[in-house]
Every structure is written in C-alpha cells, then in structure tokens.
Amino acid sequence: MANKDIHVVPAGDQGWAVEAVGGGKRTVFASQEEAIEAGTERAKEDKVELLIHGRDGQIRKRNSFGHDPRNIKG
Template sequence: MPGKNIHVVPTTNGWAVEAEGGGGQQQYASQEDAITAGTERAKREQVELLIHGRDGQIRERNSFGHDPRNIKG
C-alpha cells in the first residue's frame, strides 16, 4: 500500500509538514525549513511532496515515489 503524500502548509505560527489524512504535524518557523524536512520525509517514504503557498493553494509538487504515468524520456 502506498504511503500518504506529504504537504507543506502554512500555519498561524509558521509552516508545518503533515501527511494526508492527518497523523500530526511537525512545526517549522520558515517555509524553507519545512520544505527541507518535507522533502526528506517524502523521499524516505517514496511519496509526493505538495508545497502550499500562504494562500493555501498548491504551488509546487515533487514526486519521490512510483510515478504511475507512462512517459518515456
């Protein structure tokens, strides 16, 4: 069963890294720190990292796991 994607999201006190569907957050003072930690976790768990902007919208996504798309090159 694939792992849950990791999200970097804004919080009232900074930024957080959390897995889809809950399961707790790790809090960070800066978005840069949260992205670094989220990237390491997504690589380790071989899932996708979704980075949200201050407005909550996804602004970037990076896949570190199995990519279901069949694209050559």
C-alpha cells in the same frame, strides 16, 4: 506513513507545517524553507509526493520521490 503524500502548509502564526494526507504526524517549523527541507526528506524516505502550498493554501509546487502512476517515457 507509506503511500501518503506529504504537504507543506501554512500553520498560521506558528509558521509552516509538514503533514501527511489523512492526518498523522504534523511538525511545525518557523520558516517555509525549513519545512520544505524537512518535507523533502520525509517524502524521499516514504517514496511519496511532496506538495508545497503558498500562504493562500494553493499548491504552488510538487515533487515526486517515489511511485509515479503515470507511464511517461523520457
């Protein structure tokens, strides 16, 4: 799943899911903490961005673990 951002999203009554943009492997966890931990590891391995969504579906946090297209000094 190279170059596909990883999202931690609500999975209804099942808990929280970790999934890549455009489909592929989706893994469900009982808690958001577990999903964030697994999503972080997956994003680090794939060198992509991790986007963490709240219960309302809005992105509440993002972390980049690889290619950052912006050229920012400092």
